[in-house]
Amino acid sequence: MRKLLLLLLIPIASLILWSSTVSPASAEFLVPCSQSSAFQQRKSQAPDSYYFNKPFEVYGSELVCGEDGLPHLPIRLDRFIDVLIPFGIFLYTAGFIGWSGRSYLQAANKSSNPEEKEIFIDLPMAIQSFIKGLLWPLLFLQELTTGQLTAKDNEIPVSPR
Known part of the structure; x- marks a missing residue:
C-alpha cells in the first residue's frame, strides 16, 4: 500500500513542481x-x-x-486533441512492446530451459505474449492493484553500510 501511494505521489508532486516553475505560455505577445x-x-x-x-x-x-x-505554434484548447491522439498512440504502442517482451521473458523463466528460449524464440509463446500485450493497460492495472507489479520491502536487498 505504501508503494502504491508513493507511485501516485511522485507524478502528482512532479506535476505541481513543473507547473510552479514553468510559466504558462500566453498568446498575448503573439x-x-x-x-x-x-x-x-x-x-x-x-x-x-x-x-x-x-x-x-x-x-x-x-x-x-x-x-x-x-x-x-501556440497550442490552444481546440487543438489539444491534435496532441493527445499521437501521444496516446505512442504510449499504447510503447506499452504494448514493453509488456509483450516482459510477459515473454516471464513465461520463458518458468520453462525448463529459459536461456534457450531467450536465444531461440518460442513462436507459440511469443504469439501468446503479443496477445497479452494488446491488453497491457488492463493487465497493468490488475497487477498494480494486486501487488504483483511491485516488489515487497523485504524482497529488496539493502546494502549494509
Missing part, C-alpha cells in the same frame, strides 16, 4: 507574422530564392510571430 516588424525585417534580410521566399509567404499569411520575429 501577432500575425504579416504585422510583425521583426518578421518583416527577417524576411527582407533573407536571400532571394524559392527556398526562402515561399516559406516566408506562408508564414506571413498563416502563422503568428513572437517578439523575436520567429513563427510560433
Whole structure:
C-alpha cells in the first residue's frame, strides 16, 4: 500500500513542481507574422530564392510571430486533441512492446530451459505474449492493484553500510 501511494505521489508532486516553475505560455505577445516588424525585417534580410521566399509567404499569411520575429505554434484548447491522439498512440504502442517482451521473458523463466528460449524464440509463446500485450493497460492495472507489479520491502536487498 505504501508503494502504491508513493507511485501516485511522485507524478502528482512532479506535476505541481513543473507547473510552479514553468510559466504558462500566453498568446498575448503573439501577432500575425504579416504585422510583425521583426518578421518583416527577417524576411527582407533573407536571400532571394524559392527556398526562402515561399516559406516566408506562408508564414506571413498563416502563422503568428513572437517578439523575436520567429513563427510560433501556440497550442490552444481546440487543438489539444491534435496532441493527445499521437501521444496516446505512442504510449499504447510503447506499452504494448514493453509488456509483450516482459510477459515473454516471464513465461520463458518458468520453462525448463529459459536461456534457450531467450536465444531461440518460442513462436507459440511469443504469439501468446503479443496477445497479452494488446491488453497491457488492463493487465497493468490488475497487477498494480494486486501487488504483483511491485516488489515487497523485504524482497529488496539493502546494502549494509
